[in-house]
Amino acid sequence: MTATATAAAPNLRRSLPWLAAGLGLVIAPHAFHLPPWVTAVVVACAGARLLLARQGRRPPGRWLRALAVVTGVSGIYLGYDTLLGLHAGVALLCLLMGLKLLELRGSRDIVVLVVFGYFLTATQFLFNDSLLMAAYMLAAVWALTALLIALQDRTAADRPWRYGRLAAAMLGQSLPVMLILFVLFPRIPGPLWGMPDDAYAGMTGLSDEMTPGAISQLGRSDEVALRVEFDDAPPAYPRRYWRGPVLARYDGRSWRRAGDSAPAAGDASRLVSTRAPTDYTVTLEPHNQRWLLALDMPVEAGRGSRAPRGGYLQASGPVRERIRYDASSVIAYRLGTGLTRKQQAYYTDLPDGAHPRTRQLASRWRAQTGSDRALVEHGLRHFRREPFHYTLQPPRLDGDTTDAFLFDTRSGFCEHYAGAFAVLMRAAGIPARVVTGYMGGRMNPAGDYMIVRQSDAHAWVEVWLDDRGWLRVDPTAYVAPERVERGLAGALPDGEAGPGAAVGAGGLLQRLHLQWDAVNAYWHRWVLAYGPSLQQQLLQQLRLDSWPRLALALAAGIALTLAALTFSLLRRDRPLPPDPAAAAWGEFCRLLARRGLPRAPDEGPRDYARRAARRWPRDADAIDTVATRYEIARYGRGGVGAAEVRALRQAVRAFRSNSPVSRKGRSSSGKR
Amino acid sequence: MSAHASVSRAGTPETDRILREAERVILGKPRTLRLALACLLARGHLLIEDRPGVGKTTLALVLARLFGLDFRRIQFTSDLLPADVIGATIYERQAERFRFQPGPIFTQVVLADEVNRATPKAQSALLEAMEERQVTTDGTTRALPEPFFVIATQNPGDQLGTFPLPESQLDRFLMRVDIGDPDPAAERELLRGRDRRELIREAPPASTPDALAGLQRAVGRVHASDALIAYVQALLAQTRRTPGLVHGLSPRAGQALLHAARAWALLDGREAVLPEDVQAVFTAVAAHRLQGRDHDRAPTAESLLSAVAIP
The missing domain is CATH 1.10.8.80 (Magnesium chelatase subunit I, C-Terminal domain)
Structure with a gap:
């Protein structure tokens, strides 16, 4: 062992900093989710190994290393309660990589570490699959490949960029094979390996429960909720209601989704429309919930969703990764033809004894108005008449929240207004329910699609009128009409910052922001979303939908690519790379040719210069300078250096502008 | 050393001096002389094809003398045997043992005159020695001296009783040159002047075998x-x-x-x-x-x- 260690020592000392840098590149993005102590241990291990190598000392002994491994693994286990799963597993890998670095001895260990680095790079995709991260990881792979090349070949150690260039060339050559595998290699439905549940914590989105305060937090997030591509023109802004879960169960404080105890919808969910539906495709960001969003009111939605139930689209399972689906909605519609007695009771249910002042107001309205329709209109006008105030920072509500909001604080946002209005309607005996979702969305001029953000989250009310079915009413629109006409930022009072204020409205930064969003959307649409179903469609179009044919196509595609690559690499008669010295010399020769002394193709620079000097003895010096500099740049030792080429170009320029030959030549050519 | 010097320095004093010295003897043939010298520097062997009497031997002598090298001449005839070229093992009666008697090829500069007169057997003995730069007889390999330079001459034209070197054997010679008649001025000078051989014998060597070895190494660089x-x-x-x-x-x-x-x-x-x-x-x-x-x-x-x- 000692023999190999001493033999490898000088190499090791030289390659270690590069190895540490390459692995650092791989580990760096992981540091965002690793426990700080793991990162610290990895950095410490690398530092210690570098120091040992510099001092020419050996790595720590076997017992010390064993102790480090046991301690580290125990630390991971204590921190995560497991060694498996996404976070614990990656943390374990990172830790082991650091320890492996510590015991690094020879070239074999470096190779092991680099290959390990490739794997660790791939795990980054489990945390972040954005375009930026993909580009970063590509750079990391490039660096690792260069490292691997450098390890095999030490002849150009003084010119490390050569390894980088070779690595880039090799990655470039592997690109066609990668594309073939990406398109044709069979995709397994679902994630490649089961993702543990902890991976989905912290996804933002609507909640299936509405209690004052919940949507306020949402309103401040600028994250994208969904992107929509319309087949035709998108609906006008005030009609962009994105329907999410319907909340019909009320306990006096919170609105919840209708559970299994809800009476069957029956006639109440029959949808009638006279107008043609709007078709569009939604790309939904993951929100870890079981519903899909669609323009109010969806009639049809593509794969992965079940028929609308309780008035909204349901997914087959929690949406845990970005999905795309086609949907079709009608903007003008009638929903429901009749409510059963049971349903009437369900949708007018209020907890006994809750909201005494609200009930009082409702019964006063009932007395003042003749019909349900008039009562609804009266109620909506109430919000405009009275001094209600739209704000994202409402005061705290204590006690009976609806009474306190309606009669005391009178400031809040959509959630407060929708909740209070539904309670008012129910108190007046009109069936009512709360619908949550998003309201608004802006077209991205850079990509011809609409972006709906979390800050567009909204809540509104549906009331039942016997002659009209479920009717959408938006009390917020009566308090702050700007909210449904221009969006959240327009509705907020001066001095209250909306989301994304830093981005700036209409500025360069915002345009860049939208451009970037468009690029990312394409990245998702064409790369990340290419899953089993899209692949199946494509394969069917290519008539490759049987296994033998697919296998044949895969093998043939890769074989052809490799053959083409091999052929082009082995082609002996490769042309010389364009030579700047030859170009400058060619210019000089053309110059003399125009003066009547063309160079024979087989005439060397020295012979030609001698001939030219005999013809124009006064310019002999200038001609000789050009020829000599060309000889140096083209045939001299050390290949074509930039300085030599520059000197040659300079000589040619000087010859062209100063020599009497060329002046004479120019005047004579002018006469011609 | 400037970049300029790396391509076009006007002659080294060493090679210039050697060339001048040689031109003093071989008149009016600067180009042939230069080629022959280049052939020597490139460790190649030279084939001269020309009529007798144009100075082939003189050229060989000059090249040997310039660097102070040993020189031997082998006249190839139809009865020449390989042993006449490379040497033979003979029995010494007094000492009662066999001894290798080296042939004329164990010389630094060998002039193989009229190689096409000898039989292919004798020719190939010479050509193999040229290629291998060593001679093997009776199972013993003996290295030829260093430098080793063969100048072979061949009479042109179809002549009776000759064996022209086959194409494959010609490949062993780095260069083939002809000398030709001197131009009138040079010929007059030749007629006027003293015997060339005498001139060569009198002149001191312009250089040394070591200098030649150095130049031969420099060619590779x-x-x-x-x-x-x-x-x-x-x-x-x-x-x-x-x-x-x-x-x-x-x-x-x-x-x-x-x-x-x-x-x-x-x-x-x-x-x-x-x-x-x-x-x-x-x-x-x-x-x-x-x-x-x-x-x-x-x-x-x-x-x-x-x-x-x-x-």
Whole structure:
């Protein structure tokens, strides 16, 4: 062992900093989710190994290393309660990589570490699959490949960029094979390996429960909720209601989704429309919930969703990764033809004894108005008449929240207004329910699609009128009409910052922001979303939908690519790379040719210069300078250096502008 | 050393002096002399094809004398045996043992006069020694002296009772040159002057065997850029696709061409090869290796050169 260690020592000392840098590149993005102590241990291990190598000392002994491994693994286990799963597993890998670095001895260990680095790079995709991260990881792979090349070949150690260039060339050559595998290699439905549940914590989105305060937090997030591509023109802004879960169960404080105890919808969910539906495709960001969003009111939605139930689209399972689906909605519609007695009771249910002042107001309205329709209109006008105030920072509500909001604080946002209005309607005996979702969305001029953000989250009310079915009413629109006409930022009072204020409205930064969003959307649409179903469609179009044919196509595609690559690499008669010295010399020769002394193709620079000097003895010096500099740049030792080429170009320029030959030549050519 | 000097320094004092010295004896033949010297520097062997009496022996003598080398001459005749060239093992009666008596080939400069008069057997003894730079007799291998330089002469034309060297054997010679008649001025000077051999014997050596070894090593260090290599390759490719030739130049011939061009560049005092250097040695290196289909209409080396553009 000692023999190999001493033999490898000088190499090791030289390659270690590069190895540490390459692995650092791989580990760096992981540091965002690793426990700080793991990162610290990895950095410490690398530092210690570098120091040992510099001092020419050996790595720590076997017992010390064993102790480090046991301690580290125990630390991971204590921190995560497991060694498996996404976070614990990656943390374990990172830790082991650091320890492996510590015991690094020879070239074999470096190779092991680099290959390990490739794997660790791939795990980054489990945390972040954005375009930026993909580009970063590509750079990391490039660096690792260069490292691997450098390890095999030490002849150009003084010119490390050569390894980088070779690595880039090799990655470039592997690109066609990668594309073939990406398109044709069979995709397994679902994630490649089961993702543990902890991976989905912290996804933002609507909640299936509405209690004052919940949507306020949402309103401040600028994250994208969904992107929509319309087949035709998108609906006008005030009609962009994105329907999410319907909340019909009320306990006096919170609105919840209708559970299994809800009476069957029956006639109440029959949808009638006279107008043609709007078709569009939604790309939904993951929100870890079981519903899909669609323009109010969806009639049809593509794969992965079940028929609308309780008035909204349901997914087959929690949406845990970005999905795309086609949907079709009608903007003008009638929903429901009749409510059963049971349903009437369900949708007018209020907890006994809750909201005494609200009930009082409702019964006063009932007395003042003749019909349900008039009562609804009266109620909506109430919000405009009275001094209600739209704000994202409402005061705290204590006690009976609806009474306190309606009669005391009178400031809040959509959630407060929708909740209070539904309670008012129910108190007046009109069936009512709360619908949550998003309201608004802006077209991205850079990509011809609409972006709906979390800050567009909204809540509104549906009331039942016997002659009209479920009717959408938006009390917020009566308090702050700007909210449904221009969006959240327009509705907020001066001095209250909306989301994304830093981005700036209409500025360069915002345009860049939208451009970037468009690029990312394409990245998702064409790369990340290419899953089993899209692949199946494509394969069917290519008539490759049987296994033998697919296998044949895969093998043939890769074989052809490799053959083409091999052929082009082995082609002996490769042309010389364009030579700047030859170009400058060619210019000089053309110059003399125009003066009547063309160079024979087989005439060397020295012979030609001698001939030219005999013809124009006064310019002999200038001609000789050009020829000599060309000889140096083209045939001299050390290949074509930039300085030599520059000197040659300079000589040619000087010859062209100063020599009497060329002046004479120019005047004579002018006469011609 | 400036970059400028790396290509075009005007002659080293050493090679200039040697050339001047040689031109004092060989009159009016600077180019042949230069080629012969380049051949010696490139560690090649030289084949001279010319009539008797134009100074072949004098040229060989001059080259040997310039560097103070041993010189022997072997006259090839039809009854020459291989042992007459490389030597033989003889029995010494007094000492009662066999002893190897080295032949005339154990010399630094060998003039093999009229090689085409000897039988192929004797010829091949010489040619093998040239190639291997060693001689094996009775199972013992003996190295030839260093430097080892063979100048063979051959009478041109079809003559009765000769064995012209076969094409494959010609490849052993780096260059083939002819001497030709001197120009009138040089010939008058020759007639007026003293006997050339005498002149050579009187003159002190201009250089030493060690200096020659140094120059031979320096030839290997002369730079050939990628652009120049491409030119040499284009020339080789041209010989292979020219229809009038039986076959083109072999890769070994290509190496020989490049090496000879290096020696030529060194004689010019340069540290890098130019296309002109390749052109200067091309005929001497290539002509005897190329076999035309039709003797009269075979393309000349010059026509091959002019058909290839310098890349």
